[in-house]
Amino acid sequence: MKILLIATAFTLVGSCATPSYTQKIEALKESIVFENPEKVSSYSETITAEALSVHVHTLASKEFEGRETGQAGFDKASRYLKDFYIQNAIPSPLGGDTYFQNIPEAYFNDSSPSSQNVIAYIEGSTHPEELLIISAHLDHLGVADETTFYGADDNASGTAAVMMIAQAFMSAKNEGHGPKRSILFLHLTAEEAGLLGSHYYVKHPIYALEHTIANLNIDMIGRIDPHYEALQNENYIYVIGADRLSTELHYVSEAANAQFANLELDYKYNDDDEANRYYYRSDHYNFAYRGIPVIFYFNGEHKDYHKPTDTPDKINYPLLQKRTQLIFATAWYLANSEHKLNTNKL
Secondary structure (H helix, E strand, C coil): CCCCCCCCCCCCCCCCCCHHHHHHHHHHHHHCCCCCHHHHHHHHCCCCHHHHHHHHHHHCCHHHHHHECCCHHHHHHHHHHHHHHHHCCCCCCCCCCCCEEEECHHHHCCCCCCEEEEEEEECCCCEEEEEEEEEEECCECCEECCEECCCHHHHHHHHHHHHHHHHHHHHHHHCCCCCCEEEEEEEECCCCCCCHHHHHHHHCCCCCHHHEEEEEEECCCCCCCHHHHHHCCCCEEEEECCCCCCHHHHHHHHHHHHHHCCCEEECHHHCCCCCCCHHHCCCHHHHHCCCCCEEEEECCCCCCCCCCCCCHHHCCHHHHHHHHHHHHHHHHHHHHCCCCCCCCCC
16 A cells, blocks of 8 residues: 555535435435345355465565566566466456556656556446446565565455456356446556556546446455454454445445445544545545545554565455455445446435
8 A cells, every 4th residue: 555645635525414314325225235145155255265365475475576566576466467367267358368558667757667557357248338446456665675575465465355356256257147237357556656557547547437337446455453453353344435425335335244244344544534544545546536436445554564574474364355255245236236336425
């Protein structure tokens, strides 16, 4: 996750808790029903701690040299993702074996050589023009003074989650249960340099942004922060942004959690005046800035954040599995519901 703050803010308008408003909310909550929940559970179970561990250990290994944007380690990680998608027959929206959205060196203001976002895609069966984006940044801090910054939580955890969610959706499609809406699996470069990979994507989208229904962004979901360590409670995830642009998205997230994950959804970092301003500090913000509803999934900072000690052995893989399954269930609803997500804020 990017450590620098971005000074832009939205002006948000809330609604008073009048009887009419309460009735609208209750009607909205009652309308969110998962059809065929057994299928959601079945495909969710293909997301395993063991497979997540393999991907995190690979991406956060010494071979990948901290995955710094524009460097050899990042390119190796990009090829690892490309090979994964080819092996699982998950296509590219760019055609053939072109899974890279190339970004020229000039775009990085001399901070990096040229780089690439890595993109895979499953076309929807009923509303293919409507697009859900599931994202995570692939880059980290590289090597400094011969010390590797492994970035296991930041953000091999999120990268592995996107890979496994894609694999689960492809398994469903192969068995005749593909999503009704299209899904783009977006692995972003240069998040640590200032959200540059996502900024490039929204300036040069593969599909028109007006058809993008939501962005689910995953950045650091494999660890437990000091607050929850002190409580001896690992069963949580911070949810940021879900209600900022779409009231329905917030309740979809709540419903998915209640039915399939039963995590504690912690909203403290979603407050408008929250001092860390996490809402502005990961790739989802470039989508939110353009009016696309977002959820940012986050486990909070810990003592190894942006340090060489952020290593794969410290990831809680059963917890990473559970959090990934929550995101999968949320994505399943958004991709398969009878109606397109309502982007209004009640």
